[in-house]
Amino acid sequence: MTLALRVLRPGMLTTVQDLGRPEAQHYGVPVGGAMDRFALIAANRLVSNPIGAAALELTAGGCAFELLAALMVAITGAELNITLDGEPLPTWTTIFARSGQSLELTERSQPWGARAYLAIAGGLDVPEMLGSRSTSLAGTFGGVEGRPLRAGDLLAVDMPRVDVLREAGRTWPAQARPPYSQLPTLRILPGPHSDLFDSATVAALLARAWQISSQSNRMGYRLEGGSLPNPPTSSIPSHGVVPGAIQIPPDGGPILLTADAQTTGGYPIIGVVVGADLPLAAQLLPGDQLRFDLTTVTEAVAAWKALKAWEATPLGDNGIVGLLAWAAALDLPLVD
Amino acid sequence: MERDSTTPPAWRFRPMGEAAVLLEGQPALLANRYVVALTAALEERVIPGIEALVPGVSSLLVRFDPLTVDASEVEVALGKLLDHMEPPAPAQARVVTIPVRYGGACGPDLEAVAELTGLSVREVVAEHCRAVYHVLTVGFAPGFPYIGPLGTALTIPRRQTPRAAVAPGSVALAAGLTGIYPAQLPGGWHLIGRTPVRLFNPANTPPAFLMPGDRVRFEPLADGITP
Numbered sequence: 001m002t003l004a005l006r007v008l009r010p011g012m013l014t015t016v017q018d019l020g021r022p023e024a025q026h027y028g029v030p031v032g033g034a035m036d037r038f039a040l041i042a043a044n045r046l047v048s049n050p051i052g053a054a055a056l057e058l059t060a061g062g063c064a065f066e067l068l069a070a071l072m073v074a075i076t077g078a079e080l081n082i083t084l085d086g087e088p089l090p091t092w093t094t095i096f097a098r099s100g101q102s103l104e105l106t107e108r109s110q111p112w113g114a115r116a117y118l119a120i121a122g123g124l125d126v127p128e129m130l131g132s133r134s135t136s137l138a139g140t141f142g143g144v145e146g147r148p149l150r151a152g153d154l155l156a157v158d159m160p161r162v163d164v165l166r167e168a169g170r171t172w173p174a175q176a177r178p179p180y181s182q183l184p185t186l187r188i189l190p191g192p193h194s195d196l197f198d199s200a201t202v203a204a205l206l207a208r209a210w211q212i213s214s215q216s217n218r219m220g221y222r223l224e225g226g227s228l229p230n231p232p233t234s235s236i237p238s239h240g241v242v243p244g245a246i247q248i249p250p251d252g253g254p255i256l257l258t259a260d261a262q263t264t265g266g267y268p269i270i271g272v273v274v275g276a277d278l279p280l281a282a283q284l285l286p287g288d289q290l291r292f293d294l295t296t297v298t299e300a301v302a303a304w305k306a307l308k309a310w311e312a313t314p315l316g317d318n319g320i321v322g323l324l325a326w327a328a329a330l331d332l333p334l335v336d
Numbered sequence: 337m338e339r340d341s342t343t344p345p346a347w348r349f350r351p352m353g354e355a356a357v358l359l360e361g362q363p364a365l366l367a368n369r370y371v372v373a374l375t376a377a378l379e380e381r382v383i384p385g386i387e388a389l390v391p392g393v394s395s396l397l398v399r400f401d402p403l404t405v406d407a408s409e410v411e412v413a414l415g416k417l418l419d420h421m422e423p424p425a426p427a428q429a430r431v432v433t434i435p436v437r438y439g440g441a442c443g444p445d446l447e448a449v450a451e452l453t454g455l456s457v458r459e460v461v462a463e464h465c466r467a468v469y470h471v472l473t474v475g476f477a478p479g480f481p482y483i484g485p486l487g488t489a490l491t492i493p494r495r496q497t498p499r500a501a502v503a504p505g506s507v508a509l510a511a512g513l514t515g516i517y518p519a520q521l522p523g524g525w526h527l528i529g530r531t532p533v534r535l536f537n538p539a540n541t542p543p544a545f546l547m548p549g550d551r552v553r554f555e556p557l558a559d560g561i562t563p
Contacts, residue, residue, distance in 0.1 A: 022388040025389070026389055026390060026391055027536075027547075028477055028479055029538075129538045129539070130543060138477055138521075189354060192351060192358045237393050238475060239395040240391070240396070240475070241352075244353055262477060264473070264475030264476055272352055274353065275354065300402075305403060
């Protein structure tokens with residue numbers, strides 16, 4: 001175990017996340033884990049970690065860290081402005097950083113982007129609980145004491161490695177990323193309670209752009225843009241739900257459930273966002289907009305398969321060229 | 337929950353995206369016994385591709401890998417398991433006694449519940465402590481047990497206005513069920529008392545103190561309202 005980072009500024013919400021704990025749902029524990037699982041996996045692969053290693057999820061920037069060791073890091077997901085000792089750094093790229101340097105992530109550099117993932121070679125060393133290292137804010141366990149990071153927190157890595165130096169500078173291909181955008185269209189499948197909704201209600205859901213309300217968090221997004229006509233008023237027994245489900249409460253204002261959604265719910269579900277489009281939803285902040293479009297199971301499975309193929313995209317190393325370029329850029333001695 | 341019928345529940349599959357199906361049964365309390373048994377059977381992992389199970393009161397959400405199996409294959413496999421399932425015997429469950437301090441600051445809604453039900457506060461406590469209940473499912477929040485069914489005397493709807501923060505350990509009732517808030521949570525149930533029992537500890541196996549199939553009895557603590 002080696003100390004890796006000191007938190008100087010934690011930003012709005014920074015938590016330790018991995019791929020969550022799907023098997024703990026029957027204890028009432030939300031699946032949790034990264035909101036944008038694709039970006040988490042990409043960050044881990046860029047630093048040659050197992051895809052489900054623990055990393056930091058940063059929300060909307062405003063963060064600063066002091067590095068306490070020489071580290072390989074990668075930052076994916078939201079396009080934030082990032083600097084290392086004041087020098088701009090690329091996202092979706094493997095970076096070698098030295099002890100004592102300061103890493104800052106400020107605001108969006110693109111019109112979209114909410115959550116960035118900072119992975120460190122070796123993976124964050126926090127205790128595994130119920131099969132995951134992710135922070136359960138509802139259960140106040142996992143990650144760092146079950147809470148968001150604070151200024152002064154120290155984070156360690158299991159096994160820091162800089163032997164992957166040859167990999168420095170390699171970049172995740174842009175064509176192997178989800179089509180993140182300012183106004184994404186999320187594909188949905190009809191939900192379990194389609195029989196409770198009439199066609200006018202479904203048409204109204206698909207007709208307009210919905211705005212993420214300020215009452216949104218990792219549990220779900222409340223969507224603003226008007227109430228749907230004829231919301232069902234019948235009550236249904238609480239049942240298991242999934243991230244991506246769109247609940248329609250009696251006031252007709254849709255709620256899109258996300259990673260930390262409670263395990264069971266009793267509001268009728270009009271549709272479910274396909275798994276391949278959840279990363280697009282994860283990159284939206286309150287005030288951003290989204291649209292819905294109906295799709296088919298065949299298309300949803302094909303899209304999931306394509307996403308899995310992107311996750312496995314081959315990453316070369318830059319060899320001696322990349323190494324020399326990075327050594328020069330960082331003024332790095334090639335031999336200690 | 338008596339074993340009063342050999343007719344199995346009526347089942348229905350509902351879609352939940354490309355990677356999950358929701359199995360729902362009627363009538364609810366009979367279906368609950370099957371759901372508990374089916375969940376136990378599926379934990380043996382007899383169906384490849386199944387990734388997670390989320391039991392509800394009368395339903396089971398099954399999440400699967402859509403690149404390994406599809407919904408119709410999962411439905412056929414679950415259907416076969418249900419076809420061969422004997423009506424689950426009344427569970428040889430452990431009975432857990434939950435001590436409760438009723439009323440006062442611990443149960444701020446006890447008087448309102450008495451008013452709604454037409455009982456005195458002592459009668460509400462006596463009624464709540466009278467039966468041995470079943471844990472029907474755990475959901476909503478880590479370790480939150482849905483316990484029931486309550487008798488008709490205590491069956492009242494949820495509060496009109498939910499509270500933003502309910503104290504940990506609060507014993508509550510609504511819609512024919514009783515439950516216990518394991519942590520400070522928002523909640524719309526009527527709060528009648530509080531228990532010192534810790535309902536969720538992620539370091540324990542299982543982390544939830546109460547699990548489906550357990551039976552529960554409530555016992556009044558002497559320094560609260562007693563029957």
